[in-house]
Amino acid sequence: MTLTKRVFLFLFFLSLSVSIHGQELVNKRSSFYGFTGVSGANLRQFNEMLSERGLSPLRNRYRTYGLGYQARINDFFVGFELSQHQSRASDFDDFEIRFRASRALINVGYSLTEEGKFQLIHYMSLGVGYLNFEMLPAKSTQNLEFFLLDPREGFILRENDIQKGTLYFGDFLTEIGFQLSYDFDLPGRKEALELLAKVGYSFSPFEGKWEMNGMAFGNTQSGAFLRIGAGISLPDRNFFYKDASVGISMYRGFHFNKPDVLNSELEENGYTPFEGTPANIGVRVLGETDGFLYGVDVFNSALKGKASNTQDQSLNSLRIYGNAGIKFFQLKNFAIGAMGGIGYGNIRYTLSQNDKPDFPELFEQRYFDGYLKNSGIMAKPELLFEYGIPMTSRNLFDIVVSASAGYELALGNYRLGELSMAKYLSGPMLGLTVGVRP
Numbered sequence: 001m002t003l004t005k006r007v008f009l010f011l012f013f014l015s016l017s018v019s020i021h022g023q024e025l026v027n028k029r030s031s032f033y034g035f036t037g038v039s040g041a042n043l044r045q046f047n048e049m050l051s052e053r054g055l056s057p058l059r060n061r062y063r064t065y066g067l068g069y070q071a072r073i074n075d076f077f078v079g080f081e082l083s084q085h086q087s088r089a090s091d092f093d094d095f096e097i098r099f100r101a102s103r104a105l106i107n108v109g110y111s112l113t114e115e116g117k118f119q120l121i122h123y124m125s126l127g128v129g130y131l132n133f134e135m136l137p138a139k140s141t142q143n144l145e146f147f148l149l150d151p152r153e154g155f156i157l158r159e160n161d162i163q164k165g166t167l168y169f170g171d172f173l174t175e176i177g178f179q180l181s182y183d184f185d186l187p188g189r190k191e192a193l194e195l196l197a198k199v200g201y202s203f204s205p206f207e208g209k210w211e212m213n214g215m216a217f218g219n220t221q222s223g224a225f226l227r228i229g230a231g232i233s234l235p236d237r238n239f240f241y242k243d244a245s246v247g248i249s250m251y252r253g254f255h256f257n258k259p260d261v262l263n264s265e266l267e268e269n270g271y272t273p274f275e276g277t278p279a280n281i282g283v284r285v286l287g288e289t290d291g292f293l294y295g296v297d298v299f300n301s302a303l304k305g306k307a308s309n310t311q312d313q314s315l316n317s318l319r320i321y322g323n324a325g326i327k328f329f330q331l332k333n334f335a336i337g338a339m340g341g342i343g344y345g346n347i348r349y350t351l352s353q354n355d356k357p358d359f360p361e362l363f364e365q366r367y368f369d370g371y372l373k374n375s376g377i378m379a380k381p382e383l384l385f386e387y388g389i390p391m392t393s394r395n396l397f398d399i400v401v402s403a404s405a406g407y408e409l410a411l412g413n414y415r416l417g418e419l420s421m422a423k424y425l426s427g428p429m430l431g432l433t434v435g436v437r438p
Helices: 003-021 044-052 144-149 260-268 361-365
Strands: 028-040 061-073 076-087 090-092 095-111 118-137 155-159 170-185 192-203 223-234 244-255 279-289 292-306 311-331 334-353 370-391 397-411 427-437
Touching: 028 192, 028 244, 061 095, 061 223, 061 244, 061 279, 076 118, 095 170, 144 260, 144 370, 170 223, 223 244, 223 279, 244 292, 244 397, 279 311, 279 427, 292 334, 311 370, 370 427
Parallel strands: none
Antiparallel strands: 028 061, 028 223, 061 076, 076 095, 090 095, 095 118, 118 155, 118 170, 170 192, 192 223, 244 279, 244 427, 279 292, 292 311, 311 334, 334 370, 370 397, 397 427
């Protein structure tokens, strides 16, 4: 599913809510939150292969971390969630076997309670995902030169490889469940503290969509789950304030740095260097109260290319920022503000063999791919220019377009082996967003 299709799907659900409730007294509510939880995934085929060799099965529990946004118009809900699902490592000789998955889901639902502090919602989710299954050494090499001389440490299998770019997200995923939440008033603030819990079941509706190298991994995207979370909510009783809102936007960023230091090392070792600057696509949640701005940015910056005739490579960096700032100029629907953000960033380099055998031969040979990673703290000041376009005569929500200019600063060395990548991660950036704000 392309970025354009995802945007139109999101706007379609919002316009649906307008048509359903256009003639009623309108109650509005918006919120954003973080959550964590647990689920289970029994990789039956892989465990059977292990059992035939007298080995213990993989641990089937995985943990979930994510961010979500929700907007309510009367009893109809629409929202968006971005989540990471990380399994526990299973040990095999000097290797660790694990998987991780990412999901981007649009939620639609209906409230079973009247507008108030307590919310009970029945919902379903539609979206796309990514899967990484790997068998790599518990202790990888810390020397880049040795790594490039022989990068074959284990194997990595990826479906819809977002380490090549966010637009590689794919394959249909669904969830269905219930959400309970309660708002606690914050003294002196229009926002409320929201605590929530979610129970339900996630699954991949189409058979064989998550098969890699002759092995089915669909269960990594399925299973009953329990999640808890907390966030910021703007209840209906506070929406009469014109400047109290929480919106969500698709984010397209532009970086101007090239990985020159890494490219030099690649060329010295006979690999093809990366070309161009990284593509950057993500999500921005931005709230405002009395000119005070707050929110979260999540985006994925990626480069990909051929390393040799038989190998591919990718250089990827995930950034998650918590932002705060002020809106210091407002003229009708146009506004200017400034924000500062601090958060998490990582750098990940993958060198993978193009052709790998199917299981069980892959498990027996196992030496094909290599992976280096590091992480640390990032900071980002920026200037924001925003324009809101009211939708419908009752102004149920705005379409918001914005542009931002800022500077990212890596507060650490971000080493790949002994090579510092801080200069590559630091530098000016531009951002363009389009989204909705109730």
